[in-house]
Ligand SMILES: Nc1ncnc2c1ncn2[C@@H]1O[C@H](COP(=O)(O)OP(=O)(O)O)[C@@H](O)[C@H]1O
């Protein structure tokens with residue numbers, strides 16, 4: 109079988125005494141988009157951050173492109189080719205748009221995404237080049253967060269609720285962007301609350317509950333399984349799917 | 356009367372700029388590392404003593420001005436790398452206690468190495484004269500200090516606001532985890548900034564020595580005043596440190612000249628006043 113680009117094996121993560129991730133195992137294969145779903149507080153963000161070493165897992169093994177990355181420094185993990193789009197954007201508020209991007213670009217791996225190409229692709233960021241991070245709208249901050257990861261030419265994205273707080277039109281834009289990146293061969297582990305969006309994007313879906321992966325399957329399996337939706341995601345899948353949907 | 360005002364204002368400016376050099380390092384270090392370095396005053400005194408030693412060896416004021424701050428920066432860099440860095444995972448109280456411990460250790464070491472007597476320090480011959488300003492003659496060395504302070508304010512401000520490394524520092528002040536998440540190892544940056552801050556404190560020590568003298572206990576004296584400046588200016592703000600240095604430096608200078616009995620009380624009162632006004636401002640915001 110094909111080698112996964114990232115794999116977690118029996119990963120346990122603690123915040124102080126609280127045992128958050130409980131023996132989590134998952135794989136993402138090259139070129140795949142995998143959506144990680146689950147109610148608020150089940151450990152989705154912790155899963156992404158554990159991959160990045162903030163914090164490192166207390167036990168278990170994480171491999172990226174075949175090599176063990178659990179236990180090494182965050183900066184070294186990232187430089188092996190991971191792009192982090194964190195929950196809530198985390199744009200540097202006191203840096204301008206161009207400073208945010210230039211900073212990321214100064215630590216980039218070689219690849220096809222350059223600053224000029226980024227500005228071409230995100231004309232809105234070009235227009236707002238000199239605006240401070242904290243002067244941007246939520247949508248602009250989200251675009252910048254994605255652009256900031258993209259300019260580093262990662263082999264894989266870790267995206268944490270990129271559709272959070274966006275208008276339907278912008279959710280659509282982020283969706284197109286994700287599909288576009290995926291077509292270029294980038295793998296994506298996508299954490300989402302927006303069920304419809306997540307199912308649209310995903311080749312495969314994982315559902316978390318209380319710090320453990322409790323379901324793996326195809327998007328269709330979830331669309332047709334009201335029990336899963338109700339119990340694990342806290343949503344009902346009617347004709348008009350709504351939920352943690354933002355719109 | 357006018358003469359008195361002019362002289363005291365100039366003296367106040369000189370003292371303010373020495374305070375600013377001290378506050379700059381303390382404030383920058385706090386902004387980035389989130390550690391209040393209570394050993395900061397020790398680096399000031401260390402710079403002054405290093406200066407006397409270099410002067411004793413070379414009889415060159417300028418050699419002292421260059422080498423002494425580098426010595427203080429080296430000691431600061433080592434302190435951060437070998438000790439402080441292990442304490443970032445601990446809580447703030449542990450870190451403060453560690454730096455206070457070093458303040459005491461350095462203080463005693465300096466007594467052992469350089470003795471307990473008050474030492475003087477000569478002004479450089481190029482600046483031993485005086486300059487005519489508004490009918491009074493003012494020592495040119497003191498004017499030099501004012502210029503150095505203003506120049507360092509402008510240079511550091513530009514470096515932080517306009518350069519790549521400045522952007523990295525601002526980013527790390529705002530969100531250091533995100534900075535690591537972009538692939539930067541900020542431990543080196545922490546060491547560099549801490550060394551820079553202690554180096555500038557050392558510079559303040561050696562530059563201030565010809566007018567303030569050098570003696571045991573000066574480290575804690577300047578530490579207290581610098582802490583007040585940094586609290587008034589807002590921790591982490593360079594411009595804040597600059598304006599607060601002017602305020603406190605002027606207040607203390609005029610206080611000593613006009614009402615010497617209560618001079619040291621004045622700056623504490625100022626600090627309390629600023630804190631009160633800030634607290635009121637916050638209360639109003641909350642009410643809105
Ligand atoms: N820094 C932290 N310190 C302590 N507990 C945390 C921290 N971050 C998250 N948690 C806890 O870990 C659990 C999982 O959180 P998180 O991974 O953010 O969930 P999700 O992203 O699925 O909403 C929650 O119970 C949360 O309260």
Ligand SMILES: [Mg+2]
Pocket residue numbers: 152153154195268
């Ligand atoms: Mg989350």
